[in-house]
Amino acid sequence: MSDSHILVEHPEAHPGVMVIRFNRPEKKNAITSAMYNRMTAALEEANRDDAIRAVAFLGTEGCFSAGNDMGDFLAYAMSGSKEAPAAAVFIKALALAEKPLVSGVDGLAIGIGTTLNMHCDLTVASARSLFKTPFVDLALVPEAASSLLAPKVIGHQRAFAMLVAGEGFSAVAALDAGLIWRIVEPDVVEAETLALALNLAKKPPQALKIARDLVRGPRDAVLARMDEELVHFSAQLKSAEARTAFEAFMRR
Ligand code: COA
Numbered sequence: 001m002s003d004s005h006i007l008v009e010h011p012e013a014h015p016g017v018m019v020i021r022f023n024r025p026e027k028k029n030a031i032t033s034a035m036y037n038r039m040t041a042a043l044e045e046a047n048r049d050d051a052i053r054a055v056a057f058l059g060t061e062g063c064f065s066a067g068n069d070m071g072d073f074l075a076y077a078m079s080g081s082k083e084a085p086a087a088a089v090f091i092k093a094l095a096l097a098e099k100p101l102v103s104g105v106d107g108l109a110i111g112i113g114t115t116l117n118m119h120c121d122l123t124v125a126s127a128r129s130l131f132k133t134p135f136v137d138l139a140l141v142p143e144a145a146s147s148l149l150a151p152k153v154i155g156h157q158r159a160f161a162m163l164v165a166g167e168g169f170s171a172v173a174a175l176d177a178g179l180i181w182r183i184v185e186p187d188v189v190e191a192e193t194l195a196l197a198l199n200l201a202k203k204p205p206q207a208l209k210i211a212r213d214l215v216r217g218p219r220d221a222v223l224a225r226m227d228e229e230l231v232h233f234s235a236q237l238k239s240a241e242a243r244t245a246f247e248a249f250m251r252r
Contacts, residue, residue: 006038014194016053016201018046018099021060028066028108029059035069036086043093053201053208056193057103057116062186064103064129067111073138074246077237085237087112088230091144094119095222100200100212104193105129105171106186114162115144117179118153121212122196125171126186131179132168139242141232148225153178 009019020042022029046052059065068087076085094101094116103117105125114131117123135142142150142163150159154177161167174180184192200208236242 003038005032006035006042008038008042010052011194014198014201016051017194017197018042018052018055019058019194020055021058022063022065023060025060025063027069028063028110029113030066030069031087031112032069032072033086036090040086040090040093043090043097047096047098050205052099053203053205054100054102054197055097056197057101057120058190058193059104059106059113062107062128064105064107064109065111065113065116066108067113070246070249073237074243074250077243077246080238084230085234087143088226091115091119091226092223095145095219095226098209100197100208102193102197102200104189105131105180106189110134112144115142115146118144118146118149121200121216123180124182124184124189124192124196125174125180126189127171127183128186129171129174130168131162131171131174132166133163134166136164137166138245139239140236141229143226143229143233145222145225145229147229148222 005024007021007023009021011017011019020039022031024030043055046055101120102122103120105117105123107126107129109117109129109131111133114133133142133146146163150163158177162169169177169179171180171183175183182192
């Protein structure tokens with residue numbers, strides 16, 4: 001992969017804000033293992049560095065992320081690897097992030113492109129955004145503790161529709177469900193996201209951390225659900241039905 005597929009930026013006009021940007025538009029910002037590793041390192045750096053007060057996830061014009069790279073899924077499935085996939089390490093880093101996370105979605109948010117936002121404290125999206133998790137269609141199961149977080153936030157029926165039936169949610173439906181904070185015009189998604197992050201970055205850091213931790217609640221259940229999901233996800237990833245689904249995508 002090129003190092004430029006994930007850009008880690010520290011915009012001068014937004015002191016205290018770290019931006020993690022998907023930058024692989026030619027592949028709809030599909031995420032490879034190397035990209036997960038880069039994002040994990042960035043989140044760990046944000047935890048360590050007192051100068052970083054908020055982290056903002058952004059994509060490219062018209063696309064947040066099409067989720068996990070299908071080629072990577074296939075390679076992992078064929079490899080017989082027993083190591084945890086890079087995605088699993090990244091989602092734990094998301095759950096363990098100590099600074100506020102905000103995200104700006106414009107367009108496609110598929111798979112982890114959707115579930116990542118469930119770990120963000122504030123998400124803005126353009127009206128043309130689509131949130132969709134076709135896990136079961138790919139013979140996979142929900143990840144990133146979405147099977148725990150989504151029912152809590154949006155209720156069983158909508159969580160089932162999203163995570164099991166693979167129904168897409170428009171930005172309006174996502175707002176109505178409480179999955180996102182605000183809908184804005186596509187050309188201001190980035191500015192609005194950075195403004196939210198900057199606003200948080202300016203707050204007294206200790207009070208901000210305590211307040212955020214109180215609102216989010218204990219992380220143990222989230223981490224435990226990630227482990228539980230991973231057992232099934234890894235097994236399914238290597239299943240014949242999943243391989244058939246990935247190969248069908250690769251052959252299109
Ligand atoms: N992994 C790897 N490559 C991907 C990808 C993914 N998840 N999503 C898109 N791409 C690639 C396509 O293969 C294509 O590459 P190519 O130009 O070399 O053929 C390129 O990105 C553009 O995608 P394309 O499918 O032509 O664009 P589209 O606008 O018609 O459709 C999607 C976009 C996102 C709806 C479609 O690509 C898709 O369904 N992707 C898979 C999403 C998914 O299931 N992710 C995993 C969830 S768990």
